[in-house]
Every structure is written in structure tokens, then in C-alpha cells.
Amino acid sequence: MGLEVPxxxxxxxxxxxxEAFIGIEGYERAGGYQALRSALDMAPDALTExxxxxxxxxxxxxxxxTGTKWSFMPKDSEKPKYLVCNADESEPGSFKDRILxxxxxxxxxxxxxxxxxxxxxxxxxxxxxGEYALSAARIERAIAEARERGxxxxxxxxxxxxxxxxxxRGAGAYICGEETGLLESLEGKKGQPRKKPPxxxxxxxFGMPTTVNNVETFCHVPHIVxxxxxxxxxxxxEKSPGTTIFGVSGQVRRPGLYELPLxxxxxxxxxxxxxxxxxxxxVKGVIPGGMSMPILPANLLDVPMANEFxxxxxxxxxxxxxxVMDDRTCMVRASCVIAYFFRDESCGQCTQCREGTGWIxxxxxxxxxxxxxxxxxxxxxDITGKMEGQTICAFADAAAxxxxxxxxxxxxxxxxxxxxxxxxxxxxxEL
Amino acid sequence: xxxDPTRSAIDAEIARxxxxxxxxxxALHRVQQEHGYVSADAAAELAEIFEIxxxxxxxxxxxxxxxxxRPQPRHHVYVCTNLPCSLRGARTLLRQLEAHVGVKAGEPTxxxxxxxxxxxxxxxxxxAPMLRVDDTYHxxxxxxxxxxxxxxxx
Numbered sequence: 190m191g192l193e194v195p196x197x198x199x200x201x202x203x204x205x206x207x208e209a210f211i212g213i214e215g216y217e218r219a220g221g222y223q224a225l226r227s228a229l230d231m232a233p234d235a236l237t238e239x240x241x242x243x244x245x246x247x248x249x250x251x252x253x254x255t256g257t258k259w260s261f262m263p264k265d266s267e268k269p270k271y272l273v274c275n276a277d278e279s280e281p282g283s284f285k286d287r288i289l290x291x292x293x294x295x296x297x298x299x300x301x302x303x304x305x306x307x308x309x310x311x312x313x314x315x316x317x318x319g320e321y322a323l324s325a326a327r328i329e330r331a332i333a334e335a336r337e338r339g340x341x342x343x344x345x346x347x348x349x350x351x352x353x354x355x356x357x358r359g360a361g362a363y364i365c366g367e368e369t370g371l372l373e374s375l376e377g378k379k380g381q382p383r384k385k386p387p388x389x390x391x392x393x394x395f396g397m398p399t400t401v402n403n404v405e406t407f408c409h410v411p412h413i414v415x416x417x418x419x420x421x422x423x424x425x426x427e428k429s430p431g432t433t434i435f436g437v438s439g440q441v442r443r444p445g446l447y448e449l450p451l452x453x454x455x456x457x458x459x460x461x462x463x464x465x466x467x468x469x470x471x472v473k474g475v476i477p478g479g480m481s482m483p484i485l486p487a488n489l490l491d492v493p494m495a496n497e498f499x500x501x502x503x504x505x506x507x508x509x510x511x512x513v514m515d516d517r518t519c520m521v522r523a524s525c526v527i528a529y530f531f532r533d534e535s536c537g538q539c540t541q542c543r544e545g546t547g548w549i550x551x552x553x554x555x556x557x558x559x560x561x562x563x564x565x566x567x568x569x570x571d572i573t574g575k576m577e578g579q580t581i582c583a584f585a586d587a588a589a590x591x592x593x594x595x596x597x598x599x600x601x602x603x604x605x606x607x608x609x610x611x612x613x614x615x616x617x618x619e620l
Numbered sequence: 621x622x623x624d625p626t627r628s629a630i631d632a633e634i635a636r637x638x639x640x641x642x643x644x645x646x647a648l649h650r651v652q653q654e655h656g657y658v659s660a661d662a663a664a665e666l667a668e669i670f671e672i673x674x675x676x677x678x679x680x681x682x683x684x685x686x687x688x689x690r691p692q693p694r695h696h697v698y699v700c701t702n703l704p705c706s707l708r709g710a711r712t713l714l715r716q717l718e719a720h721v722g723v724k725a726g727e728p729t730x731x732x733x734x735x736x737x738x739x740x741x742x743x744x745x746x747x748a749p750m751l752r753v754d755d756t757y758h759x760x761x762x763x764x765x766x767x768x769x770x771x772x773x774x
Contacts, residue, residue, distance in 0.1 A: 361685030377644030438745035
């Protein structure tokens with residue numbers, strides 16, 4: 190059983206309804222691995238410049254320029270260089286990488302091979318989250334097929350280019366999606382993030398220069414090579430080019446995946462594509478980019494889905510996971526679910542995060558029960574402010590931001606709980 | 621304790637990594653495939669294979685949700701209760717399944733058939749509520765279908 194094909198497709202997902210596209214024959218029939226051949230005729234530096242010029246930004250959450258990241262890899266290093274494909278998709282509300290792996294594993298592999306040529310990497314480790322058994326099986330099969338056809342191994346496509354891909358399965362830890370937590374896990378350790386600098390390009394997997402890119406990021410690369418940077422810039426906004434796969438979930442008529450240009454207004458995605466709220470309901474708030482990103486209330490949904498616009502509204506694109514909540518939803522209860530998740534997944538390394546996530550959960554839970562005070566609401570604000578920017582990785586920020594968003598836009602829900610001494614939302618989801 | 625085929629599979633994994641220890645997670649998955657969990661003896665054997673201390677192995681086992689340090693029921697049934705699923709009734713479904721199998725989430729059934737639990741986001745947000753039985757996802761569930769899935773487990 191696999192994921193359903195996106196409701197709206199684009200260049201990444203156009204062949205996903207075709208089962209044959211999963212295998213190498215179907216992929217090649219659709220023009221697959223032609224971009225790799227073109228890439229191998231280019232100088233690695235020129236390839237990196239092409240990707241830089243396309244404006245492709247990483248699709249794993251941080252949105253950093255992919256070409257720039259590649260250019261950080263040392264050129265004169267004697268050490269082996271590695272790529273890591275971050276397939277540890279675990280951000281609540283995100284399920285786009287799963288379909289990219291289930292329905293187009295060769296598209297991802299081709300992107301990896303092109304990146305390997307550009308960066309001089311000899312090996313790629315694909316780190317798939319443990320729960321994604323079907324994704325892992327499809328990638329394993331794709332690796333075997335690619336090796337058989339000469340796209341992996343020695344003298345790829347007859348060129349002086351050797352590359353191998355190793356798949357590793359994670360074992361259930363959200364923090365391993367953080368790139369240095371992932372590197373620790375890859376080395377057979379607890380997935381506790383590393384202090385930076387040094388960045389992975391200097392000291393990455395097994396201490397070697399490493400570039401970590403997300404699944405979707407790799408998937409865009411063959412299309413950029415095949416069609417050019419200008420073509421890619423024809424989608425999306427000036428600062429955020431290309432399409433992305435938005436995952437819509439929650440209380441809407443048509444939850445699912447939608448491949449659309451970056452910059453598509455959030456309200457268009459929620460109300461037109463996803464069909465708007467359920468019968469007789471109204472949208473109360475929308476988390477625009479996976480659970481770590483601050484919520485937006487109904488009156489701010491005209492924002493184009495690109496970081497330069499979302500930042501103005503104190504949120505971010507993240508992974509493009511859009512969660513819709515309707516007027517039945519108690520935002521304190523929603524905050525409880527969010528706070529529990531971060532408390533449960535904190536790796537425990539930094540005090541601000543380990544203690545802060547526990548405090549937030551305890552206080553939010555107390556307010557939900559009707560036992561909170563107005564002072565508790567102020568303390569919540571205080572704690573989240575003191576967690577931001579204080580820790581080894583961005584997890585603490587990711588735990589603080591959604592709570593700050595809830596307080597910024599739905600403080601009234603919190604105050605009402607204190608005033609009534611109980612949860613006033615009788616129709617909200619069960620906790 | 622660790623069988624010869626599992627040992628050969630672990631050796632093959634080790635050959636794929638630049639450092640031995642890189643293959644520890646794959647090795648733990650292999651051991652669990654065979655035994656269902658990682659016993660203290662298995663951890664000691666793995667420590668020898670990987671040239672690390674047993675505590676280094678156990679530390680990894682305890683860090684990751686999908687590794688177990690004690691015998692497990694035949695099936696793990698996890699209902700995703702993260703926000704997108706909660707918004708579509710996942711917690712109500714979990715309560716109904718608790719009543720159906722007669723144990724609370726986290727406790728194994730007396731016959732050793734299954735343990736019911738809740739899990740964080742499984743990446744099936746648009747197809748909620750959903751649950752995972754071992755390696756298989758079941759999506760777009762209602763209470764009747766979910767109960768049937770549990771009933772049909774061996």
C-alpha cells in the first residue's frame with residue numbers, strides 16, 4: 190500500500206500515476222538518466238554554477254541555496270568526499286519525500302549522481318527513516334537496477350566517474366532529521382546533533398567532507414540540468430524558484446499532495462485546491478510549513494508560499510506541510526499536542542531544550558485542564574524566548590516557534606481557559 | 621546467539637561503511653529481525669563485533685524508538701496521534717481500539733499477540749486516521765476497519 194498520487198502534478202510528479210515509472214525501464218522510457226549523461230559532459234564546477242544560477246533552495250526546511258552548499262565542498266582534498274541524502278522525513282505534517290521515494294526512486298538517484306559528479310563525492314548514504322519500509326524497499330530496488338545498468342559502480346556511462354549508494358534505515362528519532370544528528374546516527378551513535386562549525390563540508394560523515402541534501406532537493410536537480418536554469422526560474426518567485434510539493438492535512442475537504450510553484454498563495458491552496466473547510470465549518474488557523482512553523486490565523490492566509498513573504502508574517506515555508514484547523518479546534522489543545530511532541534523528541538543534550546520543552550508541555554497541559562493562571566501564559570512566552578538561539582541545533586527554536594505563534598494569534602483561547610477554569614471548546618478533537 | 625546467516629549479513633553491512641561502527645544500526649535491525657529484540661547477550665556479542673563496549677550498544681538501543689531491549693509481542697500496532705491525525709479523530713480511534721483489545725496503550729495483550737501504542741507523525745497526514753502494523757501502513761481508517769485489521773492479525 191503506497192501513497193496516493195498528488196491531486197495537482199508538476200515536473201516532479203507528472204509520471205507518478207504510472208507504476209512503470211518506479212522501475213528503471215519505465216524511468217528511462219520517460220527520459221530518465223538523460224540529464225545524468227548531459228551532466229557528465231559538463232565540468233563539475235560548471236554544474237555547480239548551473240544549480241546555483243537556478244536559485245534552487247533546499248527543500249528540507251531551512252531553504253539554503255543548494256548550489257552554494259555544493260560549492261563549500263573542498264576541491265583539493267585528499268580525503269574521500271561523501272553525499273548524504275536526508276530521507277528522514279519526520280516533520281509532522283510532511284509526507285512529500287515519502288511519495289518521491291515510493292513513486293520516483295530513480296529520479297532521486299539521478300539527482301544524487303549529478304550532485305556526486307558536481308561535488309566529487311565517491312559515495313552517498315541515503316538515510317531513510319525507519320518507519321518508511323516501502324520507501325526503503327523501492328530505493329534498494331532502484332539501487333540494484335541502476336548498478337545493473339551501469340549508472341552506479343565504476344566508469345559510470347563510460348566516464349571516469351565512480352559512485353556507490355548505500356541505504357541506511359533509521360530507527361525512530363525525529364532529531365536524526367537534523368543534518369548533524371543524522372551524521373551521528375550514520376556513524377552508529379545516538380543521534381545527538383554536533384556543534385557547528387565545523388560544518389559538514391569540512392567535517393561530515395565519518396569525519397570526511399560531506400554535503401547533506403533533502404530528498405526533494407535532489408529530485409529537482411535532473412530537471413534543472415535537462416531544461417536549464419532559466420526554465421527553472423520560470424516557476425515560483427524571483428527569490429524562491431521552482432515548484433514544491435505541498436502536503437495538505439487536517440480539516441479540509443481534499444487533503445493530499447499538491448505540486449505547485451513556490452509563491453502560490455496559501456489561501457488558494459487551502460480553499461481552491463484542497464476544497465476549503467468541511468461542510469458548515471470555517472477555517473480558524475493554518476500551520477503553513479510543518480509543525481515547527483508558527484501558525485497563521487484565517488485573516489493572514491493571502492500570503493504567497495515562499496520564505497520572503499512568510500517571514501513578513503513571522504512564519505516560514507519549512508517543509509511545506511500545511512495543517513488546517515477549523516473553528517471547532519481548541520488552540521490550547523493543539524498546543525498540547527505540539528508541546529508533547531517536542532518534549533518527547535528532544536535529544537536531551539542542551540539544558541534549554543531538555544528542560545524548556547518539558548516546562549512548555551506541563552504548563553500548556555495545565556492551562557488546557559483549566560488549572561492554569563494568567564501568569565502561566567506569560568511564563569510560556571518567557572520560556573520560549575529563552576530557548577531560541579541558545580542551543581546546539583535548531584530543535585529548541587522549532588519547539589518554541591509554534592507556541593509563540595499560538596500565543597501571538599490565539600492568546601484569547603488561552604485566556605478563556607484561565608477565565609472559565611475549563612476548556613471552552615466542547616467540539617474540539619479529543620486529547 | 622546471533623545466527624550464522626545474521627552474522628554474515630552484519631559482515632556484509634560492515635563492508636559498506638568506511639568505519640565499522642557505521643553498520644551498528646543496520647546490525648541492530650538484523651538482530652531484531654531474528655530475535656524480535658536486542659537481548660543483553662546479543663548486545664554483548666555486537667559489542668565484540670563492533671569493537672566497542674556493551675554500554676555503547678545499549679545506549680544506541682535505548683535512544684531509538686524502534687529498538688527494543690526486551691521481548692516483544694508478535695505485532696506492534698501504532699496509531700499516529702500527532703496533530704494532523706488528531707484533527708481527524710486519531711485519539712478517539714485509539715481509545716476505541718484500547719477498549720476493543722482490552723488493554724491500555726503501551727501494555728501488551730495477555731496472549732502476546734500485540735501491543736497497541738501511539739506514535740508520532742508517520743508521514744501519512746492526508747490519510748488520517750491511520751495506524752502502522754509492524755512495517756505496513758493502514759490509512760483512511762474508521763473504527764470498524766481498524767478493529768478488523770487487529771482481529772485478523774495472527
